[in-house]
Amino acid sequence: MSEPKTRTHGQRPFREALAEPLRDWVVEKKVPAGIGFGRALGTGLLLLLVVQAVTGMLLALCYSPSPDHAYDSIRFIDEDVAGGRFLRGLHHHGASAVIVLIVAHVARVFFTASYKHPRQALWVSGVFLLLLILGFGFTGYLLPWDQKAFWATSVGFNIAESAPLLGKPIADLLRGGPEVGATTLTRMYAIHVLFLPAALAALAALHLFLVHRLGITSPGIRVGEPETKSEPFFPDHVFREVVVGCAAILVVAALSWSLGPPLEAPAARDAAGYDPRPDWYFLWLFQLLKVFEGRWMFVGTVLLPSALVLGLLLLPFYDRNPERRPGARPIALGAGCAVLIGLSILTKVGLDNPGSKTRPPPRVLSPPQASPRLSEPGEQSPQASSSAPLSAAQYVETLIQKYECLACHTLRGEGNDTGADAPPFEEVAKDRTAEWLVALLHDPKSQYPDTEMPSSADLEMTDQDLEDIVAFLIALQSGRPLELSHPIDEAEEGEPSRSNSSEDR
């Protein structure tokens, strides 16, 4: 150590080259005495971000960023891939945990006044990291392409659009068009998995380097006083960091195990009556938007959020108070508490007023030509979907899709997402005649007075469709091949295109 560093490169033993960073960064590193778990939040955050990166990379193995496949690929992950639901849960709840930890981390740095000289650059890089993290949240939740995804993102872009002058061009650029659509999904995906991670890695590296260079602030000392470091970093502080990181990961794992990831009905552009809500960490903004009316709208959408960001960014430059003890900085602490309490109240009000939660529809069981979400080819390409004729059974399955029978019943073990007390289709025709089934479908209450099953009139079911479904149920029970009383192609126009929209809600 006392030897002056005059050695040339290439003459240092390899093992020393490896040991030196370990020695400098861990073994011989000292931290100030009297620091607690609050100083370990940053490392907890780093660990969680690593978990996010790994789970994200794994999810990308199965995800397809295109409107006709995004939702299905998410359902594939949730329902068919072993551990897929848990993995997506980890990524979803991990994102929330990252927000919780980053807010706690920023608050800790603020209340211990660690942002003051000489750590201004550290603070500024931290604020940019916070913005990047919020960017991850915003770009990430379009990806499942469900109702919440679509509407929260639409509202988000409209907020950006309400900014004067540059708002509209910037929103169009990021959205990839005048409305949220196919191009938006691809863009959000690229930003979420390529642009933002690259920026995050670079900025986080700078942040960590600065933390290492400048060290942890000694609690309570004035700016300019010598900072003393007397406690070993390893194992004392490393222990705290491991505890915080592991606790965070355990909580995330417990949440994703018990709750799983949320998923709503697929995105529909004109969803009448759908009541959109953003994820909880944007609820404060959501509520803030309700406060400012008419031409004052821009205060909520642009002015206050940008004032908040600028206020954070420039904090070390306008807060020139050299004191770090909480008692000696009443104004700063008062303002900080006010902002935190304000954000909490807005979030609380938002949580008390939950929006719609539309259920995912039953999964598509039939081959692709009967899939209700299959994109229609445009005028430029011939109708590809009509090339393969449907079998009789496949045709009836499209009817079952159309009338949403599998919301309550099951077929081949799939369906009944509502948890209703309805028998599986394999059993409904047991010991029953076709006439009885027809009567049941016409008026379910005549056979079962307490049933919640809608009548064929409620469903606007045609007699032809009703007859076909009954024939299907009888064939399913008896095991004989299904024969319909009419050719299939003329009925093809009853194609279940409506299930893509929630028009009827």
Place this chain on the structure above:
Amino acid sequence: MEGAAAAVAPTVRRPSRRGATILGRDRCFLAFHRLATMTCMQRRTILKFLTGMGVLVASGLAALGAVFAISSSRWRKTGEPPWVPLCSVEEIPDAEPLARSFRFQRMEGWYWQEVERLLYVTRLSTGEPVVFSRTCTHLGCPITWKEISGTYRCPCHNGVFSREGEVLGGPPPRGLTRVPHRLSGTVVEVQQA
């Protein structure tokens, strides 16, 4: 740790021609000096040239990126959109709006998307029909007609509009957007877009 460092510390220095230690940065400096001598240019000129080239390449890449990002966010226009019938004038009730919809295909970048547009057709106090977009003028959530209150409401931020489209409450900055329509006989038609 200390022992290992002490053992290798007095390393043999490679002597240069002048007998001093040559470090990595010295080599760079020498190469740069040699380049200047060879090309008979001032070192300052070379530096300026290299900096200029760097700026040029970087700004070229940035411009390419900007052009790519902007042009890929333009959706292709597929000619003048056709007029589609919504309803006949007699169908429109006096006291409440008529909800109507139509579907069409449009090209979003590379993707043919089926879009459903839901509209409200109603009468102004003058009896003239008017077509409203279902998109809230605040932040674009879908509004719905509430029969009980006789108003349109936005579920997001509690915007309220009258039947004739004026703002009655909440944050919307202006009344409902009117969709241009035309009368073809007694049929109300709007453009498919």
